Amino acid sequence: MKKIHTALLAACLLTTSVLPVLPSSQAYAFSAYSAKVYASSLNVRSEPAAGAAVSGNLAGGAIVTVTDEQHGWLKVRAGSVSGWVAGYYLKRTSAAAPASSAGSPSGSGSAKAPVKTSAASSGTATVTASSLRLRGGPGTGHEVVGSLQSGDKVTILLRQGEWSRVRTAGGTVGWVAGEYLSGGGIRNVSTSTAGSSSPSRSVVRKAGSIRGKLIVIDPGHGGSDPGMMGTTYNTMEKDLTLQTSLYLRDYLTAKGARVELTRTRGDQKPALSQRVQLGLRLGADAFVSIHYNSSPKNVSGTLTFFYSEQNDLRLARAIETRLGQGIGLRSNGLSYGNYHILRENPLPSTLVELGFLSNPYDESVVRKASYQRKAAQAVAEGVADYFSN
Template sequence: MNKMIGVTLLAACLLGMAAPQPAEAKSVAGGYTAQVYVNSLNVRNEPAKNATVVGSIKNGARVTVTDEQHGWLKVQAGNTSGWVAGYYLRKVNSTSPRSGASGTFGASITTASSSTSASAPSRTTKATVTADSLRIRSGPGTQYKVLGSLKAKDTVALLLRQNDWARIRTASGEIGWVAAQYIRDGATQGSISTVSHTGNLRGKLIVIDPGHGGSDPGMLGTTFNTMEKDLNLQTALYVRDALVAKGARVEMTRTREDQKPTLARRVQMSEALRADAFVSIHYNSSPKKVSGTLTFFYSESDDLKLARAIENRLGQGIGLKSNGLSFGDYHILRENRIPATLVELGFLTNPTDESIVRKSSYQKRAAKSIADGVADYFK
C-alpha cells in the first residue's frame, strides 16, 4: 500500500492468497531439503529476479538447498541447478516420507514431554477438520515446526489430547499435532478439546484481516517482487496461532487464495460476530526511502488504545523499527463499530525491509508482538 510517513496517507484496497511459508536457512552447511509450493518455479543462473531462467521445477518437487542470498536460495533438483525465490519453498525434514492425500507431509513425531495433562482416547477416534487450512506441527504448540497442512473436511485419526492440542494421524500416515479447536470428533460432533484455554484472552473474539487477496496483490516488492497479499495472509495465520495460544477465539476475513472479500464484507463480519477487536495486517510502500512499521487508528475513543498497545509491543523490537502511530481514514477502520487497527509491518519498496519481512522468523516475531499487544489492550 502506498503511504508516506508524516503526510497525507493514500489508502489501497484491502482485499487473499494463501502464502507458502518462506524457506529459511541461517546456515546451509551441508544443505537441506525443501519442497516447492508453486505451480512452476523458475530456476535462474543468478540470485536476482531479472537473471536468466535456466530451468523450472514443478509443484511438490523436493530440492536440495545449498546457499542463500537475500531471500534467494541455490538449489539442486536432478540435473537442474541454480537460484530460486526462497519464498516459494518450505524446508522439510530430510527423513520425512512423501505425502499422499491432502498435500501434507512430515515425519512420525514422538509425543513431546510436558507437565500439562494429556489423555489418549480409549480407542482410535476419527475427527474432521473444520478450518479452511489447518497446520500440522511437530509438537503441541505454535513454537513447534510446521510439518504440513490439512484442509476443511479432511479426516484424521485422533491419537492423543493434550490441553488445546491434538496428536493426529493423517489419511496418508503422517503424524503430528494440530490445534484441537479446529477438528471435530466424529463421535461427539464437537470440539475434542475439553480443557479450557490458558492465557488472558480467554472469552475474547478477535477478527484478523489479511489485506488484499485474489486478483488484488497489494504492493509488489521492488527488489524480490514479493506479493503483499502473500505476506499478509502468512503473517495473519501466525497472528491467529499466537492469539489462540493465549485463549482467544479467532476468525479471519480470508483463509484461502481464492477468497476476495470486499471492504464492506470485512467490516460486516466483525459486527455480525460481535467481535471484541479487529486487526488488519498489511505491508507498506513509499516513494521515499523509509523503513519500519506503522500502526494506524481512526477513532481516538475506540481505536487508539488498541493501536497503541500493539505499537508498543512492535516497538520493543521485531527486527524493524517502529514509526509509531498514525491516523488512517480507511474504510475498515472508519466503518468498524468495534476497536480496530491496521498494522503495516515493513516497506516492500525498501530492499532491506523486503529481505527481512519475507522470512518466517520475522513474521512470527511480528505476530507474537501483535498478539501480546492485543492481550495488553484487554488487561
C-alpha cells in the first residue's frame, strides 16, 4: 500500500472548520511488535516504496520484528536483514516485541512489564457475546480454532492478562477475550461481536438513521506524497482518493449526514495523527479512509480493512457487502489492517482500497469518473447500512 507522514494541514477543511496544528508532544510513537511472513518469498526494500532497491529477502513463515510503519509499508528486522516490506504480507503475532530484540525504532527503549498469568479462581463461565472466537493463543494474532455462542458454558483453565484459556463443553481448548465471559470472576461486558479487538479500545455503539451523523472522510495521501503511481498510465493515487472522497461526501450529505474531509485540495498533506485527531475533535460518528492499492503480484479488485473487530468490523463489513454487489471490480473481502489510521482511532473506522494501480486493467477502470462515483455510492450505502442495523 502506501506512505503518509509528518506535515501540517495549512488550509481550511470542508465548510469553515480548520484542522489545528498538533504540538510535537502528540507525535505518534511506534510500539514494536512481532509478525509472521505470509508469502512464499518477500522482498525487503531500502525505502518504503515499491520501486526502492531490494536489500534482502525473507522466506515464508519467517518471524520478524516490526519497528515502524509508513501506511502500508512496515520496517522490519530479522537477523541481519532489515528494511521495508509491503505490510499486507505480514500478520501480527504478538502485541509487542521483546525489548531485547525490538525496543524503539532506534534500538532503545525499556522493557515492558510481563503479562500477569494466574490460575482461574472459579471453574466455569458463560459466554456473553453473540459470537466469540476461540484462538490458539492469548492474542488476536493467533489462529482461530473454534467459536462459541452466547450462553455457552466453558471451563476456565488459566488467565493471562485480558485473555482466558478455556475448555468448551465439547472438549476443545483455546483462548478467548475474558471480557466476554461472565462468572468465574470474569467481568461481564455485553456486545455484539467479540474475541479479537484490543482490550484497551472502547466500544462505540451506533444505531438508527444516518441523518445528522458526522462522518469523517479521509482521502489518502496528498501534497508531496502522491501515494501509489499507476504502472500503465502513471495515475496518481492522491488524485483518485480526493475525487472519490468528494463524490462520497455528496452521496452522504444527500442522505442527511454531516461530512468533514481531512483534506479538500491536492496540495494538502495532513499527518496521520492529524487525520485521526480531526474525527476526535469533532466528535465524529465514523471514519472512512479512501485509498487505491498496489501489489507486486497480479491481483485485482477492492479490499476493505479493519483493525478492531469490536469497534470497526461491523462498519467494514457493511461497506464491503455493498462493494461486493458490483461496482466494476470484484471485492476481495475483508482484511485485518494494522495501520495507524485505524489502530490509533477509537472511532468506528475502516480503510477501503478501491482497486490496484499496479494492475493495468484496474488502473484503466479506476481512472474513470463513472467508476469513482459507483465506488463512492457503494461506500455511502454501506455507511448508511451500518447506522441502520
